[in-house]
Amino acid sequence: MTEDKVIVCQDLTKRFGDFVAVDKLSFEVRAGEIFGFLGANGAGKTTAIRMFCGLSYPTAGTAQVAGYDVYKQQELIKRHIGYMSQKFSLYENLTVLENIEFFGGVYGLSRAQIRERGAALVQRLQLEAEAKKLVGGLPLGWKQKLAFSVAMLHRPRIVFLDEPTGGVDPITRRQFWDMIYEAAAAGTTIFVTTHYMDEAEYCDRVSIMVDGRIEALGSPQALKKEFAAPSIDEVFYLLARGAQRGAD
Ligand SMILES: Nc1ncnc2c1ncn2[C@@H]1O[C@H](COP(=O)(O)OP(=O)(O)OP(=O)(O)O)[C@@H](O)[C@H]1O
Numbered sequence: 001m002t003e004d005k006v007i008v009c010q011d012l013t014k015r016f017g018d019f020v021a022v023d024k025l026s027f028e029v030r031a032g033e034i035f036g037f038l039g040a041n042g043a044g045k046t047t048a049i050r051m052f053c054g055l056s057y058p059t060a061g062t063a064q065v066a067g068y069d070v071y072k073q074q075e076l077i078k079r080h081i082g083y084m085s086q087k088f089s090l091y092e093n094l095t096v097l098e099n100i101e102f103f104g105g106v107y108g109l110s111r112a113q114i115r116e117r118g119a120a121l122v123q124r125l126q127l128e129a130e131a132k133k134l135v136g137g138l139p140l141g142w143k144q145k146l147a148f149s150v151a152m153l154h155r156p157r158i159v160f161l162d163e164p165t166g167g168v169d170p171i172t173r174r175q176f177w178d179m180i181y182e183a184a185a186a187g188t189t190i191f192v193t194t195h196y197m198d199e200a201e202y203c204d205r206v207s208i209m210v211d212g213r214i215e216a217l218g219s220p221q222a223l224k225k226e227f228a229a230p231s232i233d234e235v236f237y238l239l240a241r242g243a244q245r246g247a248d
Contacts, residue, residue, distance in 0.1 A: 004031045006158045006189040007052060011061035014047050021047040023212035024061065031157070034180060034190040036200045038236060039209030042245035045193050048209075049160055052191070054078050066157045079108060082151035082159035086166040089147040092136030096127055099135055099150060107154035114153075121149045141172035148179055158189040165196065177202055197233035206232065208239050215239045 007029040014022040022044040029035045039045045050056040052065050054074030063070040066080040090099045097118060104114035122131050125145055135143060144164060151159055161180075165173045177199065184190050184204075192203070200206050200220060207217040216223055216239055220232050227235045 005029070006031050006033075007035075007063070007065050007191070009052075009061065009063035012048070012051065012058050012063050013060040014044075014051060014056070015059045020212050022051070022058075025214055026061075027207060027214065027217055029158075029189055029191060031189055032184050032187045033205065034184050034192065034203045036203035036206035037191060037193045037209070038200055038206055038232075039193075040240045040243050040245070043209040043240075043243070044212040045209060046162065049162060049191075049193070052077075053081060053083055053160055079154075080156055080158075082154070082156040083162075084144075084147050084151040084159065084164055085162035086164065087162075090135045090143060090150065093134060095134055096122065096131045096138075096146065099146070100153065103150045104153050109154055117153055121146075121153070125149060141168045141175070144168060144172075144176060145179060148176070152183060152188065156188065158191060159183070161190065161192040163193055163195065165194065165199065173199070197231065197236060200232040200236070208236055210239055210243050211245050 005028050010026050012022060012025040013020065025048060037045055051058050051063065051070055054070060054077035058070060065077050068076040068080065070077065091102065094102060100118040100121065101114055104118065109117070122128055127142070127146065130138060135146065138146070148161070148164065165176050168176070173196070180190050180192070194200060203220065205217065205219050206223065207214045209215070216226070216235065218226065223232065223235050224230065227238055229235045229238060
């Protein structure tokens with residue numbers, strides 16, 4: 001794998017018994033790219049992300065993430081990626097600084113690195129007044145920005161964002177996306193799932209998954225042209241309306 005490819009997968013497949021949750025995914029994601037991983041409920045996104053993050057073994061196919069093999073180097077993958085989701089986030093009953101210390105430790109940073117990067121993070125997010133307050137008391141938008149920054153504390157090559165902006169207002173979502181752009185411009189690869197189609201338009205490329213398979217992949221502009229659709233929302237609808245799977 002060359003340095004500039006952060007994900008490479010070929011025919012990546014996950015079966016649960018006879019059920020094929022993820023069916024032969026093949027694509028590459030480049031360094032610094034913002035890659036939107038779209039699909040309706042049950043399409044197989046979370047199952048695929050779990051394999052990319054070294055949390056679950058594929059049934060077949062190959063994949064490397066940050067240069068490491070998803071079968072043989074799961075622990076190295078975990079150390080070189082960041083992960084954030086709406087469900088898995090910060091500890092609400094710890095303060096902002098305690099969360100930074102905790103996750104910095106999990107990511108293997110030294111105490112000096114935690115102190116230095118933590119202070120810079122608090123300053124960048126203008127959270128000085130909240131640094132010693134419990135995260136549970138912060139507004140959702142702040143929690144999400146903080147969770148994203150914490151997921152980047154160890155400067156991973158790639159960060160997986162699983163519906164990071166669920167439930168927040170459009171202004172806060174835009175601010176969140178400014179952070180994403182900044183991280184990508186600094187070279188971090190962003191792999192993001194979202195149900196907000198305006199966010200899909202912000203990605204460099206998007207894939208659209210239907211019933212375990214990737215049915216379309218390209219820049220938002222190229223996909224709109226390919227499907228003669230005015231928006232990614234419309235492309236998504238055209239592809240996903242025939243899906244057999246729905247929410248559990
Ligand atoms: N451990 C499991 N055993 C059996 N089936 C599973 C398991 N995990 C997921 N599935 C099934 O695999 C399919 C894909 O699920 P997955 O959670 O990956 O979808 P998703 O695209 O992430 O959906 P959502 O947007 O709702 O999170 C679903 O039909 C789900 O029921």
